[in-house]
Amino acid sequence: MNKPASSPSLSPDMARTIYRKAYLINRTDERFRAMLTNGELAVAYYPVRGHEVIAAAAMAALETEDYLVTTYRGLHDALGKGIPSRLLWAEFAGKRTGTCKGKGGPMHITHPETGVMVTTGIVGSGIPIANGLAMSSQIRGENRVAVASFGDGASNIGAFHEALNMASVWKLPVIFLCQNNQYAEHTALAAGTSVSSIAERAAGYGMPGVSCDGLDPASVYEAMSEAVSRARAGDGPTLLEARTFRLLGHIFGADFSYVPKEDLSAAEERASMTKLRQWFSERQVSEKELTQIEEDVDAEIDEAVAFALESEPPDPDDIRFDIYETEQAA
Amino acid sequence: MSAEKTSFAQALNAALDDAMADDENVIMLGEDVADEQGGGVFKVSKGLSGKYGTKRVRSTPISEQAIIGAAVGAAITGMRPVAEIMLMNFITVAMDQLVNHAAKLRFMSGGQTNVPLVVRTTTGAGVGFGGQHSDMLEAWFAHVPGMKIATASNPADAYGLMRSAIDDEDPTILIENITHYGMTGPAAVPGYRVPLGKAAISREGGDVTLITYGRGVGDCLKAADQLADEGIEAEVIDLRTVSPWDEEAVLSSVAKTKRAVIVHEAVRPFGAGAEISSRIHEELFGELAGPVRRVASYPSPVPFAKPLETAFLYSVADIVHAARETTQKKVQ
Numbered sequence: 084m085n086k087p088a089s090s091p092s093l094s095p096d097m098a099r100t101i102y103r104k105a106y107l108i109n110r111t112d113e114r115f116r117a118m119l120t121n122g123e124l125a126v127a128y129y130p131v132r133g134h135e136v137i138a139a140a141a142m143a144a145l146e147t148e149d150y151l152v153t154t155y156r157g158l159h160d161a162l163g164k165g166i167p168s169r170l171l172w173a174e175f176a177g178k179r180t181g182t183c184k185g186k187g188g189p190m191h192i193t194h195p196e197t198g199v200m201v202t203t204g205i206v207g208s209g210i211p212i213a214n215g216l217a218m219s220s221q222i223r224g225e226n227r228v229a230v231a232s233f234g235d236g237a238s239n240i241g242a243f244h245e246a247l248n249m250a251s252v253w254k255l256p257v258i259f260l261c262q263n264n265q266y267a268e269h270t271a272l273a274a275g276t277s278v279s280s281i282a283e284r285a286a287g288y289g290m291p292g293v294s295c296d297g298l299d300p301a302s303v304y305e306a307m308s309e310a311v312s313r314a315r316a317g318d319g320p321t322l323l324e325a326r327t328f329r330l331l332g333h334i335f336g337a338d339f340s341y342v343p344k345e346d347l348s349a350a351e352e353r354a355s356m357t358k359l360r361q362w363f364s365e366r367q368v369s370e371k372e373l374t375q376i377e378e379d380v381d382a383e384i385d386e387a388v389a390f391a392l393e394s395e396p397p398d399p400d401d402i403r404f405d406i407y408e409t410e411q412a413a
Numbered sequence: 414m415s416a417e418k419t420s421f422a423q424a425l426n427a428a429l430d431d432a433m434a435d436d437e438n439v440i441m442l443g444e445d446v447a448d449e450q451g452g453g454v455f456k457v458s459k460g461l462s463g464k465y466g467t468k469r470v471r472s473t474p475i476s477e478q479a480i481i482g483a484a485v486g487a488a489i490t491g492m493r494p495v496a497e498i499m500l501m502n503f504i505t506v507a508m509d510q511l512v513n514h515a516a517k518l519r520f521m522s523g524g525q526t527n528v529p530l531v532v533r534t535t536t537g538a539g540v541g542f543g544g545q546h547s548d549m550l551e552a553w554f555a556h557v558p559g560m561k562i563a564t565a566s567n568p569a570d571a572y573g574l575m576r577s578a579i580d581d582e583d584p585t586i587l588i589e590n591i592t593h594y595g596m597t598g599p600a601a602v603p604g605y606r607v608p609l610g611k612a613a614i615s616r617e618g619g620d621v622t623l624i625t626y627g628r629g630v631g632d633c634l635k636a637a638d639q640l641a642d643e644g645i646e647a648e649v650i651d652l653r654t655v656s657p658w659d660e661e662a663v664l665s666s667v668a669k670t671k672r673a674v675i676v677h678e679a680v681r682p683f684g685a686g687a688e689i690s691s692r693i694h695e696e697l698f699g700e701l702a703g704p705v706r707r708v709a710s711y712p713s714p715v716p717f718a719k720p721l722e723t724a725f726l727y728s729v730a731d732i733v734h735a736a737r738e739t740t741q742k743k744v745q
Contacts, residue, residue, distance in 0.1 A: 152486075184523030193522035200489055200526065205513050211479045212514065215486020215494075222440060222468050222492070229486070242509070245479035252474060405524040406558050407657075408582040 093301055095367040097143060099376065101300050102363045104139035107380045108159040109356055111168065114384055115158070115175065119335055123392070124176060126189055129156035133298075133330040133354050137262050138163035140303035141230070141325065144311050145198070150216040150229040152201045152209035155190040160232045165197040168387035178394035185397040186405060207233060207240035210259065214250050217257035217314075228256045228314040236267025238281045247288040247322065256314035258307070259322045262297065264329035269341055285322035297325035298353050300362065330354060419600035421593045424568035425457045425533075428575035429495065431603055433465050436493060439579060440469045442480055443497025443533070447472040454499060455535065455594050477503050481510035481532070489518060489526040493579055501536035501588065502545045515584040516559035530584040531575070537591040537628065538678065538715045538726050547591075547715040549627075549679035554586055555656035555688070561609055563654040564588040566630030568598045570653060573607030581609060590628045590678075612659035614666070618646035621672040621736045624663055624689060626652040629676040636732035645740050655685055663689065664696050671702040672739040676732055681709035706735040 093101065112131050118124045131138070134156070142151070142163030153160035161171060166182065174181025175189050182194045190204040200216060203209045213231030220227040237243055238261055250257050261281045265272050278284060285292025291313070295306035303325050310321035328350030332339035352358075360373060403411045419427070433439045441458060445451050450472045452459030462470035473480050477498055484494035498504045504511065511532070519527040538547040554562045561583055565571035571589070578585040607613075615630055616637050623633040630651045637647040648666050652658050667673045673693055675686035686707040693705050708731045716722050 150490075182523065183521060183525065186523045187521040191521040193518075193525050195489075195525055200486075201514070201518065201522075203514065205509055208482070208509055208514060211482020211510065212486040212489075214479065215483035215488070216490060217486070218483055219487045219490040219492050222487075242478045242482065245474070245476035246482060249474055249476055249479040249483065253471070405520045405522075407519070407561075408527065 093304060093366060097304070098300070098363055098366045098368050099372060101139045101143045101304065102360075102368060102373065103376045103380060104143060104163050105135040105300070105359060106377055107168070107383070108135040108138055108162050110380060110384055111162060112158060114388065116335060126175065126177070128189055128335040129333065130331040130335055131156060131159040133264060133327045133350065134159045134262055136300050136359065137297040137303055137325040137327060140300045141260055141307040144304055144307040145228070145230065147197055148227050150198050150200050150213070150220075150227060151232065152203070152213045152216065152229070153199070153232040154202065154206070154209060154234065154237070155204045156234065157192060157202045157232070158189070161192045161194065161199050161202065164199050166192065166194045166199050168383050169390040170194060172387040172391035173394050176391040176394070177396060178391055179397045179401070180390070180394040184401065184405070186401070207237035207242040209233060210237065210243050210246040211249070213257050213259075214246050214255055217250070217255035218253065220256055221253070226315055228258060228311055230258045230260055232260045232262060234267065235261060235263040235265065235272055235276060235281055236270070237261070238284060239267070239276060247285070247290065247320070250320040251288045251290045254317065254319035256317070257320045258310045258314060259320060260307070261322065261324045263324050263326045266329050266333070266342070268333045280324060282322055282324040288322075290320050290322060292322045292324070294324045294326060297327035328354065415600045415602050417600045418597045419568050420595055420597050421568045421571050421589065422455055422457050422595075424572040424600065425575060425589065426459060426461070427600075427603070428572040429458060429461060430464070432576060432579045433461065433469065438492045439495065440471070440487065440492055441495045441497070442471040442473050442484060444475055444480075444499050445472055446470060446497055453497065457533070458497070477506035478510055481507040481515065484530050484532075485510055485514050485518070485528055488528045488530045488584075493529050493531075495531045495533060495579065498532055498534040500546050501534045501550055502548050504532070504534055504550065511554070511560070511584070512557050516557045519583065520559060527582050528584045529582050531578045532584070532586045533589065534586065535589040535591050538710065538722060539592055541717060541719070541722065542591075542715075543717040544714040549588070549677070551588060551655045552679060552684050555685055559583065560656065561585040561654065562588070562656045563609060564590070564627040565607075565653065566615070566627055566651050568596065569601040569605065570607050570613075572601035573605045574609070574653060576604070577606045577609050580606070585609065588627065592628060607653060609654045610657050610659055612653055612662040613651045614648065614662070615651045616647065616649040618648040618670070620646045620670055621674060621739050622648045622650060622663070622666040622670045623674050623676060623732065623736065624650045624652065625676040626655055628678055632729050633676055633732055635729045636736065639729070639733050640736055643737070645736060647736055658685075658689065660692060664693065667693050667697055668700060671700060674706045674708060674732065674735045674739060676708045676727065678710055678726070680712045681707055682712050684709055703739045703741065706739055708732050708735050
């Protein structure tokens, strides 16, 4: 297993970009949970607390044209990739102005303009689809890479194994980004997975397996950049594991007393946003810049929430459209 | 139609060849489809990797989920993949990709993405392949909004349906009957299209409508010959597309004949015949001279031994019998 070399340093520009994304993800997740708690919205939601840095730093290593396939726990990935907040919020609220016209919801966020091609609610299913995106880029001689984002639990489903083998055989420009948060629904990693590091599984498919610290922006950014370079150079796929800890239950509102208290509090300490802010302030992002980023993001979220709440719901007649290319009978 | 004769396999090969020549977005992937691996187990893709390269005609690992997943991913970027699932039973391994993704991405994305995917697959009883290589599963997919499913009864339609399915912006499964590959018939002229969702009247008649598709068409035509000897004129409708099916053609024929028999190789319970029969009863109940009949295979797994396989498959005699029943004409 390769370990990325310890980070030299992110450029101040990149550090600002990553902090902005991480803060946006964290605040969006928090705001969303607050609205679920107070009853302003009522939808199934899979919190992303603990995953902010992975999405922020990994997506910062991509271009807008690069493809992403993510999962139902995917708010962080979509925001990291650059989906406009208002389109995301309106979709979460089930509105016609949402990115999927209210037809997909939180589990199926799609926005091809920013490369968010598929969000799937089926564990592991996006991994083979990312291969297809990468295959398209390869056949057309484009420079795009595809990223399949998924959890540690998904590395136990057949689609993962079929897809990694195929990607390796065809040297596809794809990155398998496993966000290892230590829990597959309610089952701890060791209870359901034969390896302690998902990156070890790469060996079975003849591709590099890299593990990075998912709470360290430089570690994620470095490892992701390396995998992206490998893919763009035509050298094939990488299995990149970013290790973190899921700080909340599987789904919003669910019990997670099965997580040992000491593990949880240690992880909360490591994943604290105050600590993250400190990390960036030590890397040439000034207090003024950090504050400006936070104010901008808070305003962006306020505006997006207002847009989502004010928007009209879909018309019942909309159901006839987008099943096939041609509209269906009433 | 040209005067030239062609086989089913040659017609499919020509359709793929012409589609790949016309549009560089058309690609193929599946187990053993490239020439180095034999050009497909039934030689349908023979010569195509040589002509278009192995980037566009890819032999895959035996990984049905990965095959369909890759095809779905390529399709949403605007490519037009033709994925081969060697035998229809193997499609069960890829159901998630087809049902949860190919069929639904257009809707779930609010029309931002769509999946112009064709899945070619073969199946059919009668050749001793037993329980896991012979099932007709079209009704499973007909039950999935967003999916289309079609099957040809002759080489020219095989060409035309393939071209239309490749043109189509939505996912289509094309079933090839394993007993059909060697069948010959008039060749389609290059560029011929059979529109999806449109049935053909294979034989006209005024006494009873036989509604079928795929292998059933040849069997219904044989039955119609026998019925004609008895003075019963059967109209044979070849649906060609099982879903979405041509209700208009079926209902207008049955409105004329007042009698209908639905024939398919798939087992009867919850088969396509159940939906078609139900729609006929809903729309034409008062006009029917008798209840709609269904002729289908016996609801067991497809057996291996010949006497059992014969007991499983419907027969031409079953069709004749059902048609007679609807017209209440008894054997003399």
